[in-house]
Amino acid sequence: MSEQNHEPVIVVGHRNPDNDSICSAVGYAHLKTLLDPSTAYVAMRLGPMPHESSYVLDRFGIPYPPVLTHVHSRVCDAMTPHPLQIAKDATMREAGEMLRRHNIRTLVVRDEAGHYCGIIDTTTFANLYLAELDDAAAAAQTRFATLAQPVSAFLTTDAPTLDAEDILNEARETVLASSLRQAVVLDGEGCAIGILTRTDLARSPRRRVILVDHNESSQAVSGILEADVVEMVDHHRIGDIQTATPIPFINLPLGSTASIVASEYERNGVAFEPTYAAILLAALLTDTVLLKSPTTTARDHELAETLSRTAGLDAQTFGRELFEARFAGQDGSVEGIVLADSKVYQRGDTSFMVSQFETVNMDGILAQEREIARFLDELVHRKGYEFALVLITDIMKEGSQFITAGSPQLVERSFNIHLVDGSAWVPGILSRKKQVAPRLLDQ
Ligand SMILES: [Mn+2]
Secondary structure, rough: OOOOOOOOEEEEEEEEEOOHHHHHHHHHHHHHHOOOOOOOOEEEEEOOOOHHHHHHOOOOOOOOOOEOOOOOEHHHHOEOOHHHEEEOOEEEHHHHHHHHOOOOOOEEEEOOOOOOOEEEHHHOOOOHHHHHHHHHHHHHHHHHHHHHOEEOOOOOOOEEEEEEEOHHHHHHHHHHHOOOOOOEEEOOOEEOOOOOOOOHHHHHHOOEEEEOOOHHHHHHHHHHHHHHHEEEOOOOOOOOOOOOOOOOOEOOOOOOOHHHHHHHHHHHOOOOOOHHHHHHHHHHHHHHHOOOOOOOHHHHHHHHHHHHHHHOHHHHHHHHHHHHHHHHOOOOHHHHHHHEEEEEEEEEEEEEEEEEEEOHHHHHHHHOOOHHHHHHHHHHHHHHHOEEEEEEOOOOOEEEEEEEEEOOEEEEEEOOOOOOOOEEEOOOOOHHHHHHHHHHHHO
């Protein structure tokens, strides 16, 4: 029914990729390539590399997945590549013989430098012979003269031209509007690399995509509804992606997509290479915040153990290095600490601000505590907040230093803590969204 598709299958995580989306795509593309060497599986990404992902891929010598801008079908997905070409000073006889020998309709005509000049097609010949019908006697002689002339004398130069990356639906209009019923696809140098005909358009090829770490169209690459989703591997709630046929869809409540990918290596009896074990471990550790997040399962612990043994890494040390890499990209100035991730909440007719700054270097941050408090105080006065709260979250120590300004009685009441000079260490508080905002707003 459908012919063999040689285009690579794209393996991609969600928009604004996190480390799990990057590393799971890399690890799963690698596994698929091992299991199915006849198909190319290519990991890609939908945004900038997180710092810890750059760190881990650099460290293990794996190239960054390229950025994927969309999965709409492109001209290169549908075109007939490598069109037969003929030099512009070749004779019409040579052109005619080439068309007949290869049983094709169109020849691309090129100049000495290989650049596209125009086309010669069967219509060109048909028109010549039709013209001869008027004077049958002179025909043989005319034909002889014609066939000796160069193709440059007869070429059609008004064929539409396209770029290989053009979106197919837009190119379709161009081809259908053209009396030639085809378009020539040129590369950046102006050389013909394909022809797009109505027959090519009728096949309407779809790009093939494997989604990892997401299964909702709102988080997926642009054009996803036009593509064939051929697999999904995810640990989030089941979303809205629909498919025309059944596909492998692995959805498990584990701490990371990388945990599911690692399980797939085991299920398929594929031994982990140390490099890929490290990549998967990196994603497992960041997604579970060093196996401490409430989403972490016994299976995640078991896999972290296996992966770190295979990679020859100590999970805690490696995890710390990953978070250091993530935080090294932060702005550690007072303003950076307070404003990089701040949110303002409304409560009745008052408002308050809560910022969060994650670190593995609490001492370094607390050395600036006075300056942070002063800056907060100024913000409270300038913006009229009831209070401002900064959470300096230490994921290793599993808690947050609260630094406040204004009238933070609500904070003391909500967390049952006593602030000293507006400050207190609160163990167990890691998430503003899950643990801090709801408590402050429920009071
Ligand atoms: Mn994830």
